[in-house]
Amino acid sequence: MKPNLYVALVHYPVINKSGNIIASAVTNLDLHDMARASRTYGVTKFYVVTPLKDQKELTQKIISHWTSGTGSIMNPDRREALELICIRDSLNAVMEDISVGGNGYPKTVVTSAKESPVCITFTELRKMLEGINSYLLIFGTGWGLAEDIVLKADYQLEPVKGNTDYNHLSVRSACSIILDRLISK
Amino acid sequence: MKPNLYVALVHYPVINKSGNIIASAVTNLDLHDMARASRTYGVTKFYVVTPLKDQKELTQKIISHWTSGTGSIMNPDRREALELICIRDSLNAVMEDISVGGNGYPKTVVTSAKESPVCITFTELRKMLEGINSYLLIFGTGWGLAEDIVLKADYQLEPVKGNTDYNHLSVRSACSIILDRLISK
Numbered sequence: 001m002k003p004n005l006y007v008a009l010v011h012y013p014v015i016n017k018s019g020n021i022i023a024s025a026v027t028n029l030d031l032h033d034m035a036r037a038s039r040t041y042g043v044t045k046f047y048v049v050t051p052l053k054d055q056k057e058l059t060q061k062i063i064s065h066w067t068s069g070t071g072s073i074m075n076p077d078r079r080e081a082l083e084l085i086c087i088r089d090s091l092n093a094v095m096e097d098i099s100v101g102g103n104g105y106p107k108t109v110v111t112s113a114k115e116s117p118v119c120i121t122f123t124e125l126r127k128m129l130e131g132i133n134s135y136l137l138i139f140g141t142g143w144g145l146a147e148d149i150v151l152k153a154d155y156q157l158e159p160v161k162g163n164t165d166y167n168h169l170s171v172r173s174a175c176s177i178i179l180d181r182l183i184s185k
Numbered sequence: 186m187k188p189n190l191y192v193a194l195v196h197y198p199v200i201n202k203s204g205n206i207i208a209s210a211v212t213n214l215d216l217h218d219m220a221r222a223s224r225t226y227g228v229t230k231f232y233v234v235t236p237l238k239d240q241k242e243l244t245q246k247i248i249s250h251w252t253s254g255t256g257s258i259m260n261p262d263r264r265e266a267l268e269l270i271c272i273r274d275s276l277n278a279v280m281e282d283i284s285v286g287g288n289g290y291p292k293t294v295v296t297s298a299k300e301s302p303v304c305i306t307f308t309e310l311r312k313m314l315e316g317i318n319s320y321l322l323i324f325g326t327g328w329g330l331a332e333d334i335v336l337k338a339d340y341q342l343e344p345v346k347g348n349t350d351y352n353h354l355s356v357r358s359a360c361s362i363i364l365d366r367l368i369s370k
Contacts, residue, residue: 163187168263
């Protein structure tokens with residue numbers, strides 16, 4: 001059974017290395033890898049969040065190449081994944097888009113590489129996904145989501161840990177592992 | 186405890202869309218993502234396998250930027266990951282390099298998105314990693330490893346499955362999920 005799950009990759013507001021709020025640039029392989037992982041694990045939609053006009057245009061150009069351009073003929077599997085992508089200006093716009101589907105607003109779950117006492121575990125969220133609520137799993141680019149986004153979220157998911165003290169996975173890797181932990185059989 | 190595990194990303198011999206054997210180009214973010222995942226899960230070394238002179242030079246240039254160039258000062262965490270990378274001409278050269286460490290040749294485990302009746306499961310390999318043998322986990326680029334590599338390997342690992350029939354994860358995602366399934370606590 002498909003989970004009632006949406007994924008968002010946020011490019012604004014995120015923080016840079018110095019902790020300042022910035023709008024990050026869209027990375028081509030984030031779109032491909034996270035769309036392919038989303039498709040693999042039955043995610044309903046994958047939202048790319050940026051308010052920047054040029055970044056929205058670039059993202060749309062990449063999507064179009066693979067969903068209706070030559071890429072879609074050369075590689076139909078890739079089309080199937082990139083068709084899940086929706087570009088929106090803000091997380092509020094994402095929430096509106098999901099609510100239009102008729103199931104109301106989803107519960108929001110932020111991800112982070114940082115520990116927090118309020119984190120829910122993978123086991124807890126996996127269990128929650130079996131219920132009737134829909135969930136929006138939010139990933140940050142740059143050095144992570146702005147504090148405001150984290151504080152406003154309904155839940156914060158525990159970080160992915162390996163078996164070392166190193167916690168610097170790419171957002172592409174983190175998203176893949178998180179979806180696997182939450183959804184795989 | 187760190188597993189006695191090595192990872193190799195093979196650019197030759199791999200197959201293209203038509204099933205012909207090719208040497209694929211090195212992808213920058215494969216190096217970063219797989220090095221970061223390797224470091225997260227305590228992998229001993231991450232081998233990038235290509236016999237092409239220009240590709241070896243390009244790969245070394247990327248590694249050097251992050252391990253001894255300006256990237257290493259800007260981002261020491263990235264240095265720690267990319268220091269795991271070793272460039273070798275062939276899988277045979279990888280085997281020799283590992284055996285020089287004194288523990289003999291590792292057992293080889295190929296990964297693939299395709300099902301095979303001879304596959305071992307994640308649970309089986311996880312258990313095997315607790316033993317004294319060292320293992321080399323082999324990933325292919327392009328449309329996957331050449332048949333010869335698959336047939337010569339000691340083991341073939343079952344494919345990563347989500348909860349759909351879609352099995353087209355990027356090698357970066359597959360490597361991250363596989364290491365997580367094999368090694369996370």
